[in-house]
Amino acid sequence: MNELFPIFLKLHQVNTLLVGAGAVGLEKLQAMVSSSPNARIHLVAEEVSEGVREFIKDRKNIYLSERAFRDEDLENVGFIVLATNNAVLNQHIRVLATKQNILLNVADKPDLCDVYLGSVVQKGNLKIGISTNGKSPTMAKRLKEFLADLLPEEIDETLALMGELRDSLKGDFQEKVKALNEHTKGALKI
Template sequence: MNELFPIYVKMAQIETLLVGGGPVALEKLTAIYTNSPEAKVHIVATALTKTLRTFIKGKLNIRISERPFDPCDILGKDLIILATNNEVLNSQIQTLAQHHHILLNVADKPALCDFYLGSVVQKGNLKIGISTNGKSPTIAKRLKEFLQDLLPEEIDETLQLMSQYRNQLKGDFQHKVQVLNKHTEDILGRGAI
Protein backbone atom coordinates (compact mmCIF):
# COMPACT_ATOMS: atom_id res chain seq x y z
CA MET A 1 0.00 0.00 0.00
CA ASN A 2 1.28 3.46 -0.89
CA GLU A 3 1.21 5.45 2.35
CA LEU A 4 3.09 8.47 1.00
CA PHE A 5 1.56 11.85 1.76
CA PRO A 6 1.58 14.00 -1.40
CA ILE A 7 2.53 17.63 -0.90
CA TYR A 8 3.58 20.47 -3.18
CA VAL A 9 6.54 22.44 -1.83
CA LYS A 10 7.20 26.13 -2.50
CA MET A 11 10.84 25.54 -3.42
CA ALA A 12 11.64 29.26 -3.61
CA GLN A 13 10.89 29.52 0.11
CA ILE A 14 13.23 26.78 1.28
CA GLU A 15 16.92 25.92 0.96
CA THR A 16 17.88 22.76 -0.91
CA LEU A 17 21.22 20.96 -0.93
CA LEU A 18 22.08 18.80 -3.93
CA VAL A 19 25.17 16.62 -3.50
CA GLY A 20 26.61 15.33 -6.76
CA GLY A 21 27.56 16.79 -10.11
CA GLY A 22 26.91 14.07 -12.68
CA PRO A 23 24.03 13.01 -14.93
CA VAL A 24 21.81 11.96 -12.01
CA ALA A 25 22.33 15.36 -10.33
CA LEU A 26 21.33 17.01 -13.62
CA GLU A 27 18.19 14.85 -13.77
CA LYS A 28 17.21 15.86 -10.23
CA LEU A 29 18.02 19.53 -10.84
CA THR A 30 16.04 19.53 -14.08
CA ALA A 31 13.03 18.07 -12.25
CA ILE A 32 13.29 20.80 -9.61
CA TYR A 33 13.66 23.68 -12.06
CA THR A 34 11.05 22.45 -14.50
CA ASN A 35 8.56 22.72 -11.64
CA SER A 36 10.08 25.55 -9.59
CA PRO A 37 12.32 27.89 -11.61
CA GLU A 38 12.96 30.06 -8.54
CA ALA A 39 14.14 27.17 -6.33
CA LYS A 40 17.20 27.92 -4.23
CA VAL A 41 19.74 25.12 -4.58
CA HIS A 42 23.28 24.73 -3.29
CA ILE A 43 25.22 22.12 -5.29
CA VAL A 44 28.20 20.45 -3.64
CA ALA A 45 30.31 18.20 -5.88
CA THR A 46 33.96 17.47 -6.50
CA ALA A 47 33.29 17.86 -10.24
CA LEU A 48 30.39 18.97 -12.44
CA THR A 49 29.66 17.64 -15.89
CA LYS A 50 29.74 20.07 -18.78
CA THR A 51 26.01 19.51 -19.33
CA LEU A 52 25.25 20.40 -15.71
CA ARG A 53 27.40 23.54 -15.95
CA THR A 54 25.51 24.56 -19.09
CA PHE A 55 22.15 23.96 -17.38
CA ILE A 56 22.96 26.16 -14.37
CA LYS A 57 24.56 28.97 -16.36
CA GLY A 58 22.76 32.22 -15.63
CA LYS A 59 20.63 30.78 -12.80
CA LEU A 60 21.42 33.12 -9.92
CA ASN A 61 19.47 31.02 -7.43
CA ILE A 62 21.95 28.13 -7.76
CA ARG A 63 25.12 28.22 -5.72
CA ILE A 64 28.03 25.87 -6.47
CA SER A 65 30.73 24.57 -4.15
CA GLU A 66 33.12 22.48 -6.22
CA ARG A 67 34.69 20.42 -3.45
CA PRO A 68 33.95 17.38 -1.29
CA PHE A 69 30.89 17.43 0.97
CA ASP A 70 31.38 19.00 4.40
CA PRO A 71 28.92 18.33 7.25
CA CYS A 72 28.48 22.10 7.58
CA ASP A 73 26.83 22.05 4.14
CA ILE A 74 23.56 20.89 5.70
CA LEU A 75 23.27 23.88 8.02
CA GLY A 76 20.26 25.99 7.12
CA LYS A 77 18.99 23.43 4.61
CA ASP A 78 15.41 22.21 4.53
CA LEU A 79 15.77 19.50 1.89
CA ILE A 80 18.69 17.34 0.76
CA ILE A 81 18.98 15.41 -2.48
CA LEU A 82 21.87 13.00 -2.95
CA ALA A 83 22.97 12.13 -6.47
CA THR A 84 26.14 10.23 -5.66
CA ASN A 85 27.04 6.58 -6.01
CA ASN A 86 29.14 6.77 -2.83
CA GLU A 87 27.32 4.56 -0.31
CA VAL A 88 29.53 5.63 2.60
CA LEU A 89 28.91 9.33 1.91
CA ASN A 90 25.19 8.71 1.39
CA SER A 91 24.98 6.92 4.74
CA GLN A 92 26.92 9.70 6.49
CA ILE A 93 24.63 12.37 5.06
CA GLN A 94 21.52 10.31 5.87
CA THR A 95 22.60 10.18 9.53
CA LEU A 96 23.22 13.95 9.56
CA ALA A 97 19.87 14.64 7.88
CA GLN A 98 18.00 12.51 10.42
CA HIS A 99 19.81 14.17 13.33
CA HIS A 100 18.91 17.64 12.01
CA HIS A 101 15.36 16.68 10.91
CA ILE A 102 16.02 17.47 7.24
CA LEU A 103 14.08 15.58 4.58
CA LEU A 104 16.33 13.45 2.36
CA ASN A 105 16.10 11.90 -1.09
CA VAL A 106 18.81 9.52 -2.25
CA ALA A 107 18.78 8.80 -5.98
CA ASP A 108 17.89 5.19 -6.76
CA LYS A 109 17.87 4.18 -3.07
CA PRO A 110 14.21 4.16 -1.96
CA ALA A 111 15.05 2.64 1.43
CA LEU A 112 17.18 5.69 2.32
CA CYS A 113 14.60 8.26 1.22
CA ASP A 114 12.21 10.35 3.30
CA PHE A 115 10.50 11.44 0.07
CA TYR A 116 10.51 10.64 -3.63
CA LEU A 117 10.50 12.87 -6.66
CA GLY A 118 7.53 11.59 -8.63
CA SER A 119 6.63 12.09 -12.24
CA VAL A 120 4.71 15.30 -12.85
CA VAL A 121 2.12 16.19 -15.45
CA GLN A 122 1.66 19.93 -15.91
CA LYS A 123 -0.73 21.90 -18.08
CA GLY A 124 -0.67 25.56 -17.05
CA ASN A 125 -1.72 25.75 -13.40
CA LEU A 126 -2.76 22.11 -13.23
CA LYS A 127 -0.08 19.89 -11.78
CA ILE A 128 -0.57 16.16 -11.15
CA GLY A 129 2.02 14.18 -9.22
CA ILE A 130 2.41 10.46 -9.88
CA SER A 131 3.95 8.08 -7.36
CA THR A 132 4.60 4.37 -7.56
CA ASN A 133 5.96 4.35 -4.01
CA GLY A 134 9.45 4.00 -5.45
CA LYS A 135 8.55 0.71 -7.14
CA SER A 136 8.61 1.65 -10.81
CA PRO A 137 9.70 5.05 -12.14
CA THR A 138 9.15 3.62 -15.64
CA ILE A 139 5.42 3.09 -15.00
CA ALA A 140 5.18 6.61 -13.55
CA LYS A 141 6.85 7.99 -16.67
CA ARG A 142 4.43 6.14 -18.96
CA LEU A 143 1.43 7.38 -16.97
CA LYS A 144 2.81 10.90 -17.18
CA GLU A 145 3.01 10.67 -20.97
CA PHE A 146 -0.53 9.24 -21.15
CA LEU A 147 -2.05 11.98 -18.98
CA GLN A 148 -0.08 14.71 -20.73
CA ASP A 149 -1.64 13.63 -24.02
CA LEU A 150 -5.10 13.11 -22.50
CA LEU A 151 -5.52 16.52 -20.84
CA PRO A 152 -6.66 19.28 -23.18
CA GLU A 153 -4.58 22.41 -23.57
CA GLU A 154 -7.67 24.45 -22.58
CA ILE A 155 -7.60 23.08 -19.02
CA ASP A 156 -5.78 26.20 -17.82
CA GLU A 157 -8.58 28.43 -19.15
CA THR A 158 -11.06 26.31 -17.20
CA LEU A 159 -8.95 26.68 -14.05
CA GLN A 160 -8.82 30.48 -14.49
CA LEU A 161 -12.61 30.64 -14.89
CA MET A 162 -13.12 28.44 -11.81
CA SER A 163 -10.83 30.70 -9.79
CA GLN A 164 -12.83 33.77 -10.82
CA TYR A 165 -16.09 31.98 -10.04
CA ARG A 166 -14.83 30.93 -6.60
CA ASN A 167 -13.81 34.51 -5.81
CA GLN A 168 -17.30 35.77 -6.69
CA LEU A 169 -19.15 33.29 -4.47
CA LYS A 170 -20.77 34.57 -1.29
CA GLY A 171 -21.46 32.56 1.82
CA ASP A 172 -19.50 30.44 4.27
CA PHE A 173 -16.82 27.93 3.37
CA GLN A 174 -19.17 24.93 3.38
CA HIS A 175 -21.60 26.65 1.01
CA LYS A 176 -18.79 27.58 -1.39
CA VAL A 177 -17.50 23.99 -1.40
CA GLN A 178 -20.97 22.64 -2.22
CA VAL A 179 -21.50 25.13 -5.06
CA LEU A 180 -18.04 24.51 -6.53
CA ASN A 181 -18.43 20.72 -6.26
CA LYS A 182 -21.75 20.90 -8.13
CA HIS A 183 -20.28 23.21 -10.77
CA THR A 184 -17.23 20.99 -11.39
CA GLU A 185 -19.48 17.93 -11.51
CA ASP A 186 -21.50 19.65 -14.24
CA ILE A 187 -18.34 20.62 -16.16
CA LEU A 188 -16.73 17.19 -15.98
CA GLY A 189 -20.03 15.43 -16.67
CA ARG A 190 -20.46 17.34 -19.91
CA GLY A 191 -16.87 16.78 -21.02
CA ALA A 192 -16.32 20.53 -21.22
CA ILE A 193 -12.66 20.34 -20.34
Protein backbone atom coordinates in the same frame (compact mmCIF):
# COMPACT_ATOMS: atom_id res chain seq x y z
CA MET B 1 0.03 -0.39 0.33
CA ASN B 2 1.27 3.03 -0.69
CA GLU B 3 1.35 5.08 2.53
CA LEU B 4 2.90 8.19 0.98
CA PHE B 5 1.32 11.56 1.72
CA PRO B 6 1.53 13.75 -1.41
CA ILE B 7 2.72 17.32 -0.96
CA PHE B 8 4.08 20.05 -3.22
CA LEU B 9 7.14 21.93 -1.96
CA LYS B 10 7.69 25.62 -2.63
CA LEU B 11 11.36 25.26 -3.55
CA HIS B 12 11.69 29.03 -3.95
CA GLN B 13 11.05 29.25 -0.19
CA VAL B 14 13.03 26.20 0.94
CA ASN B 15 16.81 26.06 0.75
CA THR B 16 17.68 22.89 -1.15
CA LEU B 17 20.99 21.05 -1.16
CA LEU B 18 21.87 18.85 -4.13
CA VAL B 19 24.96 16.68 -3.73
CA GLY B 20 26.30 15.27 -7.00
CA ALA B 21 26.66 16.86 -10.42
CA GLY B 22 26.89 13.99 -12.88
CA ALA B 23 24.15 12.66 -15.15
CA VAL B 24 21.80 11.82 -12.27
CA GLY B 25 22.48 15.17 -10.60
CA LEU B 26 21.60 16.94 -13.84
CA GLU B 27 18.36 14.94 -14.10
CA LYS B 28 17.37 15.90 -10.54
CA LEU B 29 18.37 19.53 -11.10
CA GLN B 30 16.33 19.73 -14.31
CA ALA B 31 13.31 18.17 -12.60
CA MET B 32 13.43 20.64 -9.71
CA VAL B 33 13.96 23.70 -11.92
CA SER B 34 11.33 22.56 -14.41
CA SER B 35 8.70 22.49 -11.67
CA SER B 36 10.09 25.37 -9.64
CA PRO B 37 12.16 27.73 -11.84
CA ASN B 38 13.14 29.93 -8.88
CA ALA B 39 14.19 27.05 -6.62
CA ARG B 40 17.04 28.03 -4.30
CA ILE B 41 19.60 25.26 -4.80
CA HIS B 42 23.09 24.84 -3.39
CA LEU B 43 24.90 22.29 -5.56
CA VAL B 44 27.91 20.54 -4.00
CA ALA B 45 30.11 18.23 -6.04
CA GLU B 46 33.78 17.46 -6.46
CA GLU B 47 33.28 16.76 -10.16
CA VAL B 48 30.82 18.72 -12.27
CA SER B 49 29.68 17.48 -15.67
CA GLU B 50 29.61 19.82 -18.64
CA GLY B 51 25.85 19.31 -18.84
CA VAL B 52 25.42 20.62 -15.30
CA ARG B 53 27.76 23.55 -15.94
CA GLU B 54 25.78 24.50 -19.03
CA PHE B 55 22.44 24.12 -17.23
CA ILE B 56 23.37 26.36 -14.28
CA LYS B 57 25.40 28.90 -16.27
CA ASP B 58 22.93 31.82 -16.15
CA ARG B 59 20.85 30.75 -13.15
CA LYS B 60 21.37 33.09 -10.22
CA ASN B 61 19.32 30.89 -7.85
CA ILE B 62 21.71 27.91 -8.15
CA TYR B 63 24.97 28.21 -6.23
CA LEU B 64 27.81 25.77 -7.03
CA SER B 65 30.44 24.65 -4.52
CA GLU B 66 32.94 22.57 -6.45
CA ARG B 67 34.28 20.49 -3.58
CA ALA B 68 33.48 17.57 -1.30
CA PHE B 69 30.40 17.66 0.92
CA ARG B 70 30.87 19.18 4.37
CA ASP B 71 28.54 18.63 7.33
CA GLU B 72 28.00 22.40 7.58
CA ASP B 73 26.44 22.33 4.10
CA LEU B 74 23.23 21.33 5.91
CA GLU B 75 22.92 24.66 7.76
CA ASN B 76 19.61 26.36 6.91
CA VAL B 77 18.63 23.57 4.50
CA GLY B 78 15.08 22.23 4.37
CA PHE B 79 15.42 19.65 1.61
CA ILE B 80 18.31 17.46 0.42
CA VAL B 81 18.68 15.54 -2.83
CA LEU B 82 21.59 13.11 -3.15
CA ALA B 83 22.76 12.12 -6.61
CA THR B 84 25.95 10.31 -5.71
CA ASN B 85 26.97 6.69 -6.07
CA ASN B 86 28.90 6.91 -2.79
CA ALA B 87 27.01 4.65 -0.34
CA VAL B 88 29.12 5.75 2.64
CA LEU B 89 28.50 9.44 1.96
CA ASN B 90 24.80 8.85 1.33
CA GLN B 91 24.44 7.03 4.66
CA HIS B 92 26.40 9.73 6.50
CA ILE B 93 24.13 12.45 5.11
CA ARG B 94 21.08 10.27 5.89
CA VAL B 95 22.09 10.20 9.57
CA LEU B 96 22.70 13.98 9.65
CA ALA B 97 19.42 14.71 7.87
CA THR B 98 17.47 12.55 10.31
CA LYS B 99 19.06 14.25 13.33
CA GLN B 100 18.27 17.68 11.90
CA ASN B 101 14.77 16.82 10.62
CA ILE B 102 15.64 17.63 7.01
CA LEU B 103 13.69 15.87 4.26
CA LEU B 104 15.91 13.68 2.08
CA ASN B 105 15.73 12.09 -1.36
CA VAL B 106 18.46 9.70 -2.48
CA ALA B 107 18.50 8.77 -6.16
CA ASP B 108 17.76 5.08 -6.74
CA LYS B 109 17.79 4.31 -2.99
CA PRO B 110 14.14 4.25 -1.84
CA ASP B 111 15.09 2.85 1.57
CA LEU B 112 17.12 5.99 2.37
CA CYS B 113 14.43 8.43 1.23
CA ASP B 114 11.96 10.48 3.24
CA VAL B 115 10.44 11.72 -0.02
CA TYR B 116 10.41 10.60 -3.63
CA LEU B 117 10.65 12.89 -6.63
CA GLY B 118 7.71 11.63 -8.65
CA SER B 119 6.83 12.25 -12.25
CA VAL B 120 4.96 15.49 -12.82
CA VAL B 121 2.33 16.39 -15.38
CA GLN B 122 1.93 20.15 -15.78
CA LYS B 123 -0.42 22.19 -17.91
CA GLY B 124 -0.37 25.81 -16.81
CA ASN B 125 -1.43 25.95 -13.16
CA LEU B 126 -2.47 22.32 -13.06
CA LYS B 127 0.23 20.07 -11.66
CA ILE B 128 -0.27 16.36 -11.03
CA GLY B 129 2.32 14.35 -9.13
CA ILE B 130 2.65 10.62 -9.83
CA SER B 131 4.24 8.13 -7.46
CA THR B 132 4.71 4.38 -7.73
CA ASN B 133 6.03 4.25 -4.14
CA GLY B 134 9.55 3.88 -5.51
CA LYS B 135 8.65 0.67 -7.36
CA SER B 136 8.79 1.78 -10.99
CA PRO B 137 9.90 5.23 -12.16
CA THR B 138 9.46 3.94 -15.72
CA MET B 139 5.75 3.28 -15.13
CA ALA B 140 5.37 6.73 -13.56
CA LYS B 141 6.95 8.23 -16.70
CA ARG B 142 4.48 6.32 -18.94
CA LEU B 143 1.54 7.52 -16.84
CA LYS B 144 2.87 11.08 -17.08
CA GLU B 145 2.90 10.86 -20.89
CA PHE B 146 -0.60 9.35 -20.92
CA LEU B 147 -2.09 12.05 -18.68
CA ALA B 148 -0.32 14.87 -20.50
CA ASP B 149 -1.90 13.71 -23.76
CA LEU B 150 -5.30 13.19 -22.12
CA LEU B 151 -5.70 16.59 -20.44
CA PRO B 152 -7.21 19.33 -22.60
CA GLU B 153 -4.98 22.26 -23.51
CA GLU B 154 -7.57 24.74 -22.24
CA ILE B 155 -7.46 23.33 -18.68
CA ASP B 156 -5.53 26.40 -17.48
CA GLU B 157 -8.28 28.72 -18.74
CA THR B 158 -10.83 26.61 -16.87
CA LEU B 159 -8.76 26.83 -13.69
CA ALA B 160 -8.55 30.63 -14.00
CA LEU B 161 -12.33 30.87 -14.35
CA MET B 162 -12.81 28.54 -11.37
CA GLY B 163 -10.49 30.72 -9.31
CA GLU B 164 -12.56 33.79 -10.18
CA LEU B 165 -15.76 31.94 -9.32
CA ARG B 166 -14.35 30.77 -5.98
CA ASP B 167 -13.28 34.33 -5.12
CA SER B 168 -16.75 35.69 -5.95
CA LEU B 169 -18.73 33.19 -3.87
CA LYS B 170 -20.34 34.39 -0.64
CA GLY B 171 -21.41 32.36 2.34
CA ASP B 172 -19.76 29.87 4.64
CA PHE B 173 -17.20 27.26 3.63
CA GLN B 174 -19.75 24.45 3.16
CA GLU B 175 -21.91 26.59 0.87
CA LYS B 176 -18.87 27.51 -1.24
CA VAL B 177 -17.78 23.86 -1.53
CA LYS B 178 -21.30 22.83 -2.55
CA ALA B 179 -21.44 25.56 -5.23
CA LEU B 180 -18.00 24.68 -6.60
CA ASN B 181 -18.79 20.95 -6.63
CA GLU B 182 -22.01 21.62 -8.52
CA HIS B 183 -20.22 23.83 -11.02
CA THR B 184 -17.45 21.30 -11.71
CA LYS B 185 -19.73 18.29 -11.91
CA GLY B 186 -19.03 16.74 -15.29
CA ALA B 187 -16.21 19.17 -16.06
CA LEU B 188 -13.86 16.43 -17.26
CA LYS B 189 -15.74 14.08 -19.52
CA ILE B 190 -13.05 11.72 -20.80
